[in-house]
Amino acid sequence: xxxEPMRVxxxxxxxxxxxxxxxxxxxxxxxxxxxxxxxxxxxxxRAVELGAERAVVGATTWDAxxxxxxxxxxxAAVEVLGGLDAAICAVGSLGHASGQSSxxxxxxxxxxxxxxPAAALASVAxxxxxxxxxxxxxxxxxxxLRPRRSNYPYGAAxxxxxxxxxxxxxxxxxxxxxxxxxxFVRTRMTRGLAEAPFTIGSDRAARAVVRALGARRSRTxxxxxxxxxLFAVLCALPGPLWRAVAGDR
Amino acid sequence: xxxxRVSGWGRTSWAEVTEVPVVAGAPTAWPDAGVPRGLxxxxxxxxxxxxxxxxxxxxxxxxxxxxGAGTVRVHAGTSIDELLRWxxxxxxxxxxxxxTRFVTVGGAIAADVHGKNHHRDGSFCAHVRRxxxxxxxxxxxxxxxxxxxxxxxxxxxxxxxxxLDADVRMLRIATSWMAVxxxxxxxxxxxxxxxxxxxxxxxxxxxxxxLLARGASLGRGVVSAGDHAMVADLDAKxxxxxxxxxxxxRAGVPDAVPGFVLNRPVGRAFNEAWFRRAPRTRxxxxxxxxxxxxxxxxxxxxxxxxxxxxFLQHQFVLPDGREGALxxxxxxxxxxxAPAMLGVLKRxxxxxxxxxxxxxxxxxxxxxxxxxxxxRALLDSLDEIVVQAGGRTYxxxxxxxxxxxxxxxxxxxxxxxxxxxxxxxxxxxxxDLDRRLGLRGSxxxx
Numbered sequence: 040x041x042x043e044p045m046r047v048x049x050x051x052x053x054x055x056x057x058x059x060x061x062x063x064x065x066x067x068x069x070x071x072x073x074x075x076x077x078x079x080x081x082x083x084x085r086a087v088e089l090g091a092e093r094a095v096v097g098a099t100t101w102d103a104x105x106x107x108x109x110x111x112x113x114x115a116a117v118e119v120l121g122g123l124d125a126a127i128c129a130v131g132s133l134g135h136a137s138g139q140s141s142x143x144x145x146x147x148x149x150x151x152x153x154x155x156p157a158a159a160l161a162s163v164a165x166x167x168x169x170x171x172x173x174x175x176x177x178x179x180x181x182x183x184l185r186p187r188r189s190n191y192p193y194g195a196a197x198x199x200x201x202x203x204x205x206x207x208x209x210x211x212x213x214x215x216x217x218x219x220x221x222x223f224v225r226t227r228m229t230r231g232l233a234e235a236p237f238t239i240g241s242d243r244a245a246r247a248v249v250r251a252l253g254a255r256r257s258r259t260x261x262x263x264x265x266x267x268x269l270f271a272v273l274c275a276l277p278g279p280l281w282r283a284v285a286g287d288r
Numbered sequence: 289x290x291x292x293r294v295s296g297w298g299r300t301s302w303a304e305v306t307e308v309p310v311v312a313g314a315p316t317a318w319p320d321a322g323v324p325r326g327l328x329x330x331x332x333x334x335x336x337x338x339x340x341x342x343x344x345x346x347x348x349x350x351x352x353x354x355x356g357a358g359t360v361r362v363h364a365g366t367s368i369d370e371l372l373r374w375x376x377x378x379x380x381x382x383x384x385x386x387x388t389r390f391v392t393v394g395g396a397i398a399a400d401v402h403g404k405n406h407h408r409d410g411s412f413c414a415h416v417r418r419x420x421x422x423x424x425x426x427x428x429x430x431x432x433x434x435x436x437x438x439x440x441x442x443x444x445x446x447x448x449x450x451x452l453d454a455d456v457r458m459l460r461i462a463t464s465w466m467a468v469x470x471x472x473x474x475x476x477x478x479x480x481x482x483x484x485x486x487x488x489x490x491x492x493x494x495x496x497x498x499l500l501a502r503g504a505s506l507g508r509g510v511v512s513a514g515d516h517a518m519v520a521d522l523d524a525k526x527x528x529x530x531x532x533x534x535x536x537x538r539a540g541v542p543d544a545v546p547g548f549v550l551n552r553p554v555g556r557a558f559n560e561a562w563f564r565r566a567p568r569t570r571x572x573x574x575x576x577x578x579x580x581x582x583x584x585x586x587x588x589x590x591x592x593x594x595x596x597x598x599f600l601q602h603q604f605v606l607p608d609g610r611e612g613a614l615x616x617x618x619x620x621x622x623x624x625x626a627p628a629m630l631g632v633l634k635r636x637x638x639x640x641x642x643x644x645x646x647x648x649x650x651x652x653x654x655x656x657x658x659x660x661x662x663x664r665a666l667l668d669s670l671d672e673i674v675v676q677a678g679g680r681t682y683x684x685x686x687x688x689x690x691x692x693x694x695x696x697x698x699x700x701x702x703x704x705x706x707x708x709x710x711x712x713x714x715x716x717x718x719x720d721l722d723r724r725l726g727l728r729g730s731x732x733x734x
Contacts, residue, residue, distance in 0.1 A: 071520065078408075079489050079490075079515075080408065080489070080490060080491035080515050083491075083515060083516065083518065084459060084460055084461075084491075084516070086462075086518070087379070087460040087461060087462040087516075087518075088460045092462035092518055092519055093462075093519050093520070094520075095462075095518045095520065096518065096520035096521075097518075097520075098515075099489075100488055100489040
């Protein structure tokens with residue numbers, strides 16, 4: 040174990056991928072972690088279930104849709120941790136986003152998956168830059184790459200946070216911002232949904248988060264890697280063909 | 289078999305009963321009049337029937353066993369104390385813990401008990417995935433959430449059958465310690481605001497309210513909110529064995545405490561000292577499970593403190609938005625001639641599916657009063673306020689309510705009666721509570 044503990048903030052502290060990543064990280068080195076979650080007590084219990092109980096030092100209530108709470112939540116975490124070395128942004132929900140969504144559904148989804156996390160990341164970036172830098176992993180999705188009929192609001196929100204995170208990395212030389220684009224990951228969020236090709240478990244996504252946290256410069260990652268060439272092709276397909284391949288009929 | 293004299297925990301009314309052990313599975317012969325009885329922690333007369341029988345778990349009770357991740361199958365005669373001693377060192381906590389751990393799982397289901405986490409986790413039966421209930425009319429029934437038998441037995445005060453065992457979903461914990469924050473509040477408005485705020489960020493919350501304070505101090509008290517501590521919350525010594533759990537119970541109270549020990553001046557002095565001792569605000573204090581959840585269990589037989597006349601434990605709930613009625617009740621308790629000592633105030637979350645289950649969204653207040661005519665008159669007047677505001681009193685604690693309030697307090701009573709009559713057509717299951725309030729209703733065809 041390293042001499043100095045790694046101080047980590049998880050935005051979306053109930054996320055299975057993030058908590059597994061923290062658990063994995065804490066098996067390799069000394070980690071102190073604060074969870075920012077809509078339901079802080081539930082995030083704590085989930086952390087214990089997923090083996091992150093030795094790393095988690097606190098949980099703070101934070102709802103991505105609450106415009107006034109981002110700075111306060113980040114400040115609280117920085118105070119508890121005595122600094123901030125890394126952040127994992129794993130907030131988000133699939134919602135019931137489809138063509139039939141109501142205005143409030145769409146607003147809620149866009150805020151929870153894009154506007155809220157972007158605001159929190161801005162706050163994190165300021166806190167890190169003031170202390171000489173840090174490492175940020177943002178969980179995007181391949182859904183960000185091309186909208187599908189069945190879940191385009193989710194895809195649109197992910198596209199927004201994806202672009203925001205890449206910009207954040209470009210704009211702050213002291214930050215290393217990693218944009219992770221997983222395919223279908225088997226988690227509590229996706230339980231009951233039909234699995235896509237190249238589906239992975241949350242442990243594999245967690246390993247990717249840990250690896251990305253150690254990267255020396257900002258970049259985008261596909262999990263699994265094969266999705267990169269695959270989506271290069273898929274994004275180039277004409278619309279009807281894409282819809283057929285994407286299962287949107 | 290010889291008659292035994294039993295009472296509820298409040299020791300206000302006594303019954304001469306025959307104890308009938310329930311041996312492995314359903315009773316072989318049902319008594320003419322009987323009710324299940326566990327550890328006798330219901331305060332009133334729910335677990336006794338004068339001149340009848342009490343169905344008691346036969347020792348030894350089989351131990352708990354895991355049924356898949358996080359779900360435990362536990363015999364109804366097992367106490368929460370035994371369950372915790374088994375589960376905590378393995379990193380699991382009961383989903384709901386009442387103020388004492390000396391209740392059986394069967395009793396916890398029959399009263400659908402709640403704890404400091406009701407605002408987010410609901411009552412005990414919300415975490416029961418399956419139970420087996422022995423009934424006089426339909427034999428042994430497997431009940432699952434949503435079933436008639438489940439909805440009638442959850443909070444059914446033991447009047448639908450004998451719960452044999454239950455599958456309970458447990459809560460994962462990292463340590464056997466609690467991280468607790470405390471706020472001292474000077475009046476009732478602050479208290480309600482503080483409690484509502486604490487609920488958002490913490491699994492457990494409760495307030496202790498000084499029911500003897502008047503005037504500007506009316507409703508003053510101490511709000512505490514807690515969560516299961518993480519390993520990082522512990523000091524190095526505790527970190528070595530974060531799940532260590534060995535709660536101790538101190539020697540009891542003798543059976544002959546004079547009745548005047550807990551009177552108004554003593555109560556006032558005690559409350560004052562206790563209020564002053566609490567810090568105005570303190571966070572991150574680490575305390576054990578027992579002092580956080582079961583403070584009264586530290587002293588066994590504490591109910592004897594009230595002497596021979598016994599005490600009335602009273603608890604009611606008022607719906608959200610009826611804070612005015614709550615203030616009136618607190619005012620009346622403070623003005624009353626019967627001294628209510630410490631009250632416990634808490635916000636409930638939504639109701640569960642038990643047809644006679646007590647908790648519903650809103651504010652709940654519990655208070656102890658030494659039994660006597662003034663106390664009973666006072667509680668009668670509180671019932672009127674509670675009924676008018678759409679609230680209800682808690683049957684597991686009741687020893688004196690008037691039967692006429694029952695249907696308005698428990699609007700699903702008729703549905704419950706239909707199911708209870710199906711499960712026990714000859715009405716063999718009855719209790720002094722049932723007789724006093726007419727829970728089962730007037731007998732059919734008579």
